[in-house]
Amino acid sequence: MLHLNALRLEINTTNGLYGVTIPFESGLNIIRADNTSGKSTVFQSILYALGFEELIGLKNDKTMQSVLKDAVIDGESSFQVIQSAISLEIFNGQQTITVKRSVVNEKRKPQLIDVTFGPQITKNEDTYELRQMYVHDKGAASDEIYGFHAFLEEFLNWNLPDVIDTNGNSTKLYMPLIAPSFIVEQKSGWSSFFATIPWYGVKNAEERVIEFLLNLDVFQNEQSRISLNINKRLIQEKWTILFDDFQNLAEKGNAEVPGLEPFPVIINNINEIYFRVFRNDKYFLVPDLIEELTDEFDQLNQQTEVTVGENLEKNQIRLNLLNDNLLKIGFRYQQLSDELLHEKEKFRQYAQQRKSVQEDLDKNKSAEKMLRLGGDVHAQVANNLCPTCGQGINDSLLPEGVDQVPMQISENINFLSSQLKMLVAFINSQRAKIQEKDNVLAAYNNKLNEIRQEIRNIKRDLVSDERLPSEELIERKINTKRLVNFYVELLEKIESLKNRLLLLSKEWEKIKQREADLSGDFFSVLDRAKIQLLQDTFLKLLKDFNYQSKDKNAIKISTDKYLPVIEVRLPNEKPKSYDIRFDSSGSDHIRCMWAYYVALLETSKRLGGNHPKLLIFDEPQQQSASTTDFHAFLNELSINEDTQSIVFASFQNSIKDFEEATVGLKFTKIESNGRFVQKVEV
Structure with missing residues (x-):
């Protein structure tokens, strides 16, 4: 659970201290203000405090509004910012902490975060423990002492799994990848599902995020597949090294190795892999060659006294x-x-x-x-023209009267x-x-x-x-003895390599067996129940939000990507599906996104998922979605009192639209008096 208690902005300027403190409640919070009032500053500050500012494009202070790093406008005057910081008080259901991160501070880098173990904004005391951590640097997601996202993962009682990156390596499902599932920003966030997910090189990142949020058993199967792929690649690397060892040994002994493959295989009979040496116009197995050389040595030994x-x-x-x-x-x-x-x-x-x-x-x-x-496909030969000179040619070399079909x-x-x-x-x-x-x-x-x-x-x-004494006989005797010793030693090395190869082959056999076990249906009964509930909830919300572009019977939740699709079933053909946004109007696409993000939360909540039970939407009334439908969306958020939702909206700069969209709803209203950032009297 991730619950925001309060946000505080502190901006020191050449005209003194400016800032704002905003408390949040459970259920629906609506931050209503006209454009240019500072809603975006508040929204981006929440992301910045949590280390999620990559959702708006960049990292660290580069993402922040000018009011936090350049100048504060007060009436007709502008005052330079000399220091600024953002504090966010959060609650996980059992413990409250306050995180503080500087935007402008000549002695502190923006990666540094102060974590106070207590409600420092809503109940400030001097007795709270303070620890300093860092974000957006190597180790921030794994350093158990100083890594902020590693700490936040533990604070939320999450156990983020390892996933596969685009290079086939194991990597972590980082927290900023999960954030777009419950935080949607205004500029790019409403263009498509998970539009602002940052690039961390994670393969199929959106699917992995959804599997984690819904706590699907398939995720464990995916972890098994990840582990399997890693072990598989390790065996392939070991096999390549061992194959090279065989080849190098064969080269030293003027031998070749029939039956040895350069890639992993299951070996049922290790004796099918052997060394053979070409000598005196025929091939010898190494034991046979040793026997022949030993006989030659014995004969030479009898002649060396001559x-x-x-x-x-x-x-x-x-x-x-x-x-x-x-x-x-x-x-x-x-x-x-x-x-x-x-x-x-x-x-x-x-x-x-x-x-x-x-x-x-x-x-x-x-x-x-x-x-x-x-x-149309035009070819010169098809038009009875030579492709080189362009002159006419006969269309066949067969005699006249003989029919032929090209x-x-x-x-x-x-x-x-x-x-x-x-x-x-x-x-x-x-x-x-x-x-x-x-x-x-x-x-x-x-x-x-x-x-x-x-x-x-x-x-x-x-x-x-x-x-x-004959030097020739003596030298032949020495050389023959040397060859005997060489091939005896070679045989020992061959047996050692074959033993290693057999062990590696057995490991490969186990890998292939596990691979076969994982090739079936990944989804457990509970997985299918969760996907079905996600689909049913999504379709219900589409109806509540007045989606009109397609018949609801044609809309499904894909079992591949877990996203909404339109399914078409032609006669005698397998069903085909495509992204729902391609067949939805602009306003209906926004309704789809409302429905999907809320359905994710509700499915996770009802069937034991990992959703943080927090939704933050920046200007969700996009594409001229009607006030009536927006009211239905806000109503759905307001009835989830055991979760928290924060909606930033201008309501088209109209008090009337705001009142119509919120009539009869239970929510916490947060408004600005002109601008959110005001002069603070100390």
Whole structure:
């Protein structure tokens, strides 16, 4: 509950103190005054004291009227403002506090707010506790000690939830976003529902506000979805990092990882993800490669005691074999390089074709849209003209007498869409081929380097002292042992990565299960009752306020945005809906807004919502709404005695209109004697 007890303006000028103190009561309060009397100053001061001045466009003192920051006009004279402040006494049903915020003060920034724990305006005493807080700065909505909006949230017994911003991140449903649901300012506020809601980057902010005000269970489901999306994105980020770890490890081991997807998937069999290494013209799994290398090492171990002379004949045979292998692998390397160039050229052509088909598809879709809208689509070929030279051409290459019917645009779109899908499949397949051949080519290159090194070692042995041990055998033994150790260590790292991947996959499976659970009907039975009550109350008020533009049976409260819509149901078609303001007259649109904001309050009040039970309307009699209908609106506000409404209205500067609009109503009348801001005698 947010109840305003009193407002005080204190303006120190070169001619002394000016200001005003305005008490408010429960039920309907009407601030009646002619234009230029200072109604806007009073209205904006309430917003400023609560830190809601963004509803009128800007933040801090920039939003305030000149009487509070520049000069006070008194009769024919104008006096400079040297200091000014606004105090607002508010009540939450149990506790009263007074907030004070400076507009002009050389020693205080406008973000600073004094919070006095007591009714300092209506019952001023020196014993009240005072705490200083701040607004419109980082932490104002979360700092539990100094953040004013964090304090105000607690004072109102609200628990503002986290919502999703436009970037998919979690953010708070800030209080200034909720304010337009119960405070409507004059200049922009009556143009549409929630017209003055400030930009905080919150996705679908209006819907989130209404869900909070009505305390819908769907809001909890939305919170679950927010949490789910955050966890989902975290898993996707972890998966990307893990995928890169796999790729980096594979690159170090001259291996590839079939079956590993770059995006999260549910893995039922972790053994389907493995490393394979291309060596000696065939693929090895890492355990098999370790076994083969170990056998090679054992064989070399038996030969290392042999001298160069004893190994001379074997070295010569091995040298010939290595030279043959060098030629064969070199030939295969060159052949594969040529194939890779060919595959890359095919990839480029497929990509170019895809671009061309996409352009044709876009053009056909645009043409179809034009035809659907009733436009003419002119194409040179359709007119039997060459698009290049403009000369006439036959409309068919078929022999005369053979009938043929050209494809319609819709058929073109289907054909091009199929082509596009086929090309995308080709491109993906080609990309996989290129990657595989790149890996094999890298393995061949490594093998060529190994063979060249072995040839150099053997040649060195052939010219060495025949009594010495074979350096080539020793080096081969060392290299083979090093490879065994490397792949043993690699296998351990692979198992560690696979364990992490399996855990991440299980988390992803839980996420997908929760996502499926949340994909059904979000609304609880109580939610539907609240939306139905909002609709019934809204329609009743429309009738009371004399809405005429559309049949009431066609008006609904949308279950998507919770706003009034016109629903049209054509034969054999699903119902379609559109914003009610597009089919309402100017004055009926104002009646809609009266009805909707009051219906929000009454629905929240009756079915346990979070509405602050406060409505503040600045000049609600817009678009020449009749005095009779305005009376019905004010009457609806006046009978809600357990809430508070404050209406700022000039009544077209007519006492007669004021009397007709308020006849028989119970309300508190607040008037000015010329101007609200007057000289204060100290």
